[in-house]
Amino acid sequence: MRPESGHETVRLFLKEMIRHKWAVAFTFVALSVLGFGLGIVWPDRYTSSVTIDVEQKNIIDPLLQGRAVRTAVTDLSRNAREVIDNRSFLLAALQDQGWVNGPDAGEAARLVAHLRSRTHVTDKGNNLIRIDYSGDDPQKTYEMTRELGHLLIQKMLQSKERESGAAFNFIDTQVKKYEDELHKTQMKMEALQDAHPNTQPGASDDLVRRQASLRTEIDNLEQQIREARIQEASLQSQLSGEAEVGAVMTRAQRYQSRIADLTRQLETLRLSYHETYPDIVQLKQQIADLKDSLKQEQERARANPKAAEAADIDATTRSNPVYQKLQQALYNVHTNIKTLEARLEFNKDKLADLKKQSHDSQSAQSDMERLRRDYQVNQDIYEDLLRRRENARVSKNLDSQQQSEQQGLSIRVQEPAYLPHTPDGPNLLHFVLAGSGLGLAVPFGVLLLFLNLDPRIREASQLPPEARSLLLASLPHTYFGHQRQGERAALTVSLLLMLACAVSVGVLTWIHMSGAA
Amino acid sequence: MIMSKIEDALRKASADPLQPDRGRGGAQYGYARALRNRGGDNARMEIAPPWTPAELEKRGIIDFNGRDRAGINAFRQLRTSLLRSAGSGNFTLAVTGVTSGSGTSFVARNLGVTFALDPTKTAIVVDCDRRNRSISQLPGPDPGPGLTEYLSDEEWPVETLIKPTGVPRMRVITVGGDAEGHGEVFTNPRLKTLLDHLKRRYSDRYVIVDTPPIAENADARILAQLCDYVLIVVPYGRVSESRVLAAMEAVGEGRLCGVVLNDDPALPL
Numbered sequence: 001m002r003p004e005s006g007h008e009t010v011r012l013f014l015k016e017m018i019r020h021k022w023a024v025a026f027t028f029v030a031l032s033v034l035g036f037g038l039g040i041v042w043p044d045r046y047t048s049s050v051t052i053d054v055e056q057k058n059i060i061d062p063l064l065q066g067r068a069v070r071t072a073v074t075d076l077s078r079n080a081r082e083v084i085d086n087r088s089f090l091l092a093a094l095q096d097q098g099w100v101n102g103p104d105a106g107e108a109a110r111l112v113a114h115l116r117s118r119t120h121v122t123d124k125g126n127n128l129i130r131i132d133y134s135g136d137d138p139q140k141t142y143e144m145t146r147e148l149g150h151l152l153i154q155k156m157l158q159s160k161e162r163e164s165g166a167a168f169n170f171i172d173t174q175v176k177k178y179e180d181e182l183h184k185t186q187m188k189m190e191a192l193q194d195a196h197p198n199t200q201p202g203a204s205d206d207l208v209r210r211q212a213s214l215r216t217e218i219d220n221l222e223q224q225i226r227e228a229r230i231q232e233a234s235l236q237s238q239l240s241g242e243a244e245v246g247a248v249m250t251r252a253q254r255y256q257s258r259i260a261d262l263t264r265q266l267e268t269l270r271l272s273y274h275e276t277y278p279d280i281v282q283l284k285q286q287i288a289d290l291k292d293s294l295k296q297e298q299e300r301a302r303a304n305p306k307a308a309e310a311a312d313i314d315a316t317t318r319s320n321p322v323y324q325k326l327q328q329a330l331y332n333v334h335t336n337i338k339t340l341e342a343r344l345e346f347n348k349d350k351l352a353d354l355k356k357q358s359h360d361s362q363s364a365q366s367d368m369e370r371l372r373r374d375y376q377v378n379q380d381i382y383e384d385l386l387r388r389r390e391n392a393r394v395s396k397n398l399d400s401q402q403q404s405e406q407q408g409l410s411i412r413v414q415e416p417a418y419l420p421h422t423p424d425g426p427n428l429l430h431f432v433l434a435g436s437g438l439g440l441a442v443p444f445g446v447l448l449l450f451l452n453l454d455p456r457i458r459e460a461s462q463l464p465p466e467a468r469s470l471l472l473a474s475l476p477h478t479y480f481g482h483q484r485q486g487e488r489a490a491l492t493v494s495l496l497l498m499l500a501c502a503v504s505v506g507v508l509t510w511i512h513m514s515g516a517a
Numbered sequence: 518m519i520m521s522k523i524e525d526a527l528r529k530a531s532a533d534p535l536q537p538d539r540g541r542g543g544a545q546y547g548y549a550r551a552l553r554n555r556g557g558d559n560a561r562m563e564i565a566p567p568w569t570p571a572e573l574e575k576r577g578i579i580d581f582n583g584r585d586r587a588g589i590n591a592f593r594q595l596r597t598s599l600l601r602s603a604g605s606g607n608f609t610l611a612v613t614g615v616t617s618g619s620g621t622s623f624v625a626r627n628l629g630v631t632f633a634l635d636p637t638k639t640a641i642v643v644d645c646d647r648r649n650r651s652i653s654q655l656p657g658p659d660p661g662p663g664l665t666e667y668l669s670d671e672e673w674p675v676e677t678l679i680k681p682t683g684v685p686r687m688r689v690i691t692v693g694g695d696a697e698g699h700g701e702v703f704t705n706p707r708l709k710t711l712l713d714h715l716k717r718r719y720s721d722r723y724v725i726v727d728t729p730p731i732a733e734n735a736d737a738r739i740l741a742q743l744c745d746y747v748l749i750v751v752p753y754g755r756v757s758e759s760r761v762l763a764a765m766e767a768v769g770e771g772r773l774c775g776v777v778l779n780d781d782p783a784l785p786l
Contacts, residue, residue, distance in 0.1 A: 472775035473595040476783035
């Protein structure tokens, strides 16, 4: 079909439609009746739905901010479909509804499959889950839908409770473990304390201070000892020098001091007397003698100094007060040195002792520090866990309360199941309309397709161009006699047939539907 | 109205002598022989009684006084177009179909009637379709000897071939009683002579030759060669473009004067 204008297409289409009026009419009648029949036998389907709101934000959240953690159920909403598709879930619903009583496993399996195919879960967003169930009976549909919603909530709450209970138990175990740990550490610390009483905090500082002061003292003592030794050496040398000098001095000095005395007397006498005064003369004599003796002494000393010294020392030095004084000083120095050395020794011992003590104390101290640190850490964790355990307890109580009350704080029925009054899905009217529509569309479509595919010439425009230019006339079909009337009658009858069919199907549909309603 | 009154008068005038012979082949035969004996002048030929609308309908002829204006107008338009393309003077026109059942005979006889409608013109329809002899049925149910007898018998006079019809100014030459199997009848040069004679005898006579489908039949091709013009009838919804082209090719250039689309199912409203 290649008509050049829409008008021609319509004309051609209409012509062909009239040519095949009987086929068109019978197709229409057949499909309308078929649609009506299908609509009559098609089972009614009732659908009810329940909408569940999961994790609704409510007053408990700000109240329990940071105290209790509510079990997240959003994941559950995601797998609500899986939960509902679960065989045991469906079986539980069936048993609750009393659909499954006996032990007939085959029947149960069939019912479960049936229920599964009739149940649809849709995630409507905003944590809303919608469960639809379609059944043949409105009341049963309503009850089953309610049951499904109820079971799902129960299942979710159970799951939540289980989760929060498990969390609580875990934290509780941890708390106990840390409690033990703390106790053990405390015991260890006490034992260490007993073993090292000095290991008090700051004891090591004291030790260090004491060591330092000891060291200072030792240094002082050593210094003092050194000084005393120098003093001793110096006294010793002084002492030996004094003895010699004393020995020499004693004879010569005695001569010289005698000479000096006599000289002084002489001088005094000379002031009053003449040289010839007897005393003076005598004095002069004595001085000369003394000088001789001094001279002799000096020579002897020069000739044999040691012998002279040794020979004279004991007698002379002992009697020397300086010597004796020096000797005294030397003794004192000796005593002093001895004392100092004793003290030094004592201090050194003490220092060693302190060092050892300090070392012990340090290791004990570090042990203690470690224990204390452990204790501190464990205690922190323990306290934290204690707090958490209380939070978990609140969470657990929250969930168990929800479970017992069935209308949780985080899961609730947003829109309860309802009793469906009108069947959904295609009803009789839809079938009738579809049948009638198809009854019109099928011949229409088939004819359109046929005209499009059929290469045979029906219109002047379909002629080959060579022939079209030569086309002289298009001769219409000639109706002789009553043919035209017959044709018209046939057309009228076919149209009336279609009309009658449409009307009767319409009336029957109306009667059926008003009766059903 | 005037025409129909005249026709009625003519029918009444001729009713009595013809009445006993109607419906019987022998009478027709006798009538033809009588014509032959009288010497074959067309002007002197007997006028058959006009057909009633019922008789026209029985013969598949459009009643030009009837109410089928669409058909009447279509044939009138066809006639006008043919006359225009032929220019001045009469002609022989072969009407052929693309396929059998194209309605060639329907077009040929009604075209003849259309020409005959004009009082200044006459038409003679020559039936050359040996398979579908519907034109030959026009004078009566038993047409008797016709074209094939004439072609096979050199002594056969032309005048006896031409038979009157119930349509004024329209004559018919039947195909004759010869068997279909009789081979190349139309290759006979006498056919050409006959057609020329028919055309030239009267300048107002239009010779319309009903032929079989041209692409399927050798007779049609021969006849197409013998006629001045060829008209191809394309049946509605029965042939594809290629068949039409094949038929046009079979006719050849020059002689093809037109194409008509037949049996277009008009809306019966």
